[in-house]
Amino acid sequence: MPTDLCEAKRMLRKEILSKRRHLGEEICQTFGRQFAERIVGLDEYKAADTILCYASCKGEADTWKLIEKALEDGKRVALPRVTGPAEMHFYKITSMKDVAPGYYDIPEPLENCQEEVFEGFLVVPGTAFDRQMHRMGYGGGFYDVWLKRHGSHVTACGLAYDFQLRNEIPFERHDRMMNIVITPDEVIRKGDAADDND
Structure with missing residues (x-):
């Protein structure tokens, strides 16, 4: 990885994770309810028999309401284990x-x-996303490796607080792209950015 790209990622991660650490638990839960409502309203969610989801912690966009709802809806629900x-x-x-x-x-x-x-239907965590559907994770490569193997079998949906969505983020060839990115205010689908430029 070029040094400047590595440094750009490091600085952006540091900035966003610092903002996220200052979110209170009540705020995370409120956003979690909003995210869950947005997701269960998606046609992609309704059509999916299976929901793959991260289990939120440490200030991440809360997914517990979504997991509970998916179980209530009779979906097959799966979480990751390292x-x-x-x-x-x-x-x-x-x-x-x-x-x-x-x-x-x-x-x-x-x-x-x-x-x-x-x-x-896969719900993906990250530190940052952009409107071209790029994702920046935490640096461990877990989701990039998994998506390289199985990405063609899932609809990948990134969850982001407003401050985690940027117009552009640094990315590399191995960084896997999303099909959908959801913020508290928007649902962005692959192709939306290209359509805006027509």
Whole structure:
């Protein structure tokens, strides 16, 4: 990675994570309800039998309301479990009792959750997104590696607070793109940016 690109990513991560750390739990939960309402209203969600979702923590856009709603709707729900360096797999859960703190205290499916899931509507975390559907993660490469293998089988949806959405962010060839990015105010789909330029 070119040094200037690496530094640009590092600085942007630092800025955004600092802003996110100052969000109170109540704000995260409020945004979580808004995100859940937006997602369940999407045709892509309604058509999906399976919802793959990250389990939010440490100020991330809250996903617990969405996970609960998907379970109530009778969807098959899967969360990621880290299995090695830049290696994670999604496993089906049947209730919140199937989730406990795991890698870096991030909530994960328990070891007895063994049904692996590879396709469906995927909700992706990140530090920043842009209107061209690029995503910047946390630097571990977990989602980039997983999406490289299984991206053609999912509709990838990034969740972002308003300050996490930029007009452009630094990206590399291995950074995987989103199909949808949702903020508290917008639903942006792949092709929207190109359409704006016509």
